[in-house]
Amino acid sequence: MMSDDKRLAALESVKYIKDGMILGLGSGSTVNWMLRALSERIKEGLRIEGIPSSKKTEKLAKELGIPLTDFSKTTKIDLAIDGADEIDGNLNLIKGGGGSLVREKVVDACADELIIIADSSKVVKQLGAFSLPVEVLPFGFEVTVANIEKLGGIPKLRRKENEIFVSDNGNYILDCSFGTIDGAQALHEKLIRLVGVVETGIFSGMADKVIVARNGEIKFLTRN
Numbered sequence: 001m002m003s004d005d006k007r008l009a010a011l012e013s014v015k016y017i018k019d020g021m022i023l024g025l026g027s028g029s030t031v032n033w034m035l036r037a038l039s040e041r042i043k044e045g046l047r048i049e050g051i052p053s054s055k056k057t058e059k060l061a062k063e064l065g066i067p068l069t070d071f072s073k074t075t076k077i078d079l080a081i082d083g084a085d086e087i088d089g090n091l092n093l094i095k096g097g098g099g100s101l102v103r104e105k106v107v108d109a110c111a112d113e114l115i116i117i118a119d120s121s122k123v124v125k126q127l128g129a130f131s132l133p134v135e136v137l138p139f140g141f142e143v144t145v146a147n148i149e150k151l152g153g154i155p156k157l158r159r160k161e162n163e164i165f166v167s168d169n170g171n172y173i174l175d176c177s178f179g180t181i182d183g184a185q186a187l188h189e190k191l192i193r194l195v196g197v198v199e200t201g202i203f204s205g206m207a208d209k210v211i212v213a214r215n216g217e218i219k220f221l222t223r224n
């Protein structure tokens, strides 16, 4: 089952956590398994401090008794562990299915090491079947929509239960279909230059290790 594989990948990632580390805590259901496993190790005596990448992760971490810190205390993260929506052969990622891409990118980008955990359904030959989440300022988002269309994308304003979805940062998310994405970094660079775009869900060249579980077995992905 997919959720068993998410849990298995998460359990494997916790083995890389060492005493004294500052940890970047990603977001999503796979990361939630990692948080549960981490809290067990903390009960056994492991000392770490985590920086959460979303309000949801912060809430669960607090419930599980995981000690937290923030960027006002340290800008150094030893290891970040995060999930992904798509992973290609070069370990380029699409993230943001849960709407946490901006804080995830801030956290993941300043980590010495980034481990991605996923079930095998996330592994693709080429990115793009999953619409690319792009976080945009609410003010004038219609202009940003038009500009993304000029780049060949089909943006769709994310909604949740009929309301516009608002990110932890108070912004909107445009889920953008570009078909198959050939140059992930090039597309990110075009989008990030558009006025109103806060961040894109393309995480290119950031993952150091990808742990994928498929039917109960663990596989480590490395760059092609």
Ligand SMILES: O=C[C@H](O)[C@H](O)[C@H](O)COP(=O)(O)O
Pocket: 026, 027, 028, 029, 030, 031, 082, 083, 084, 085, 094, 095, 096, 097, 098, 099, 100, 101, 104
């Ligand atoms: O915004 C959400 C994040 O990028 C998640 O890490 C991603 O959507 C994967 O989530 P899940 O582990 O629930 O499949």
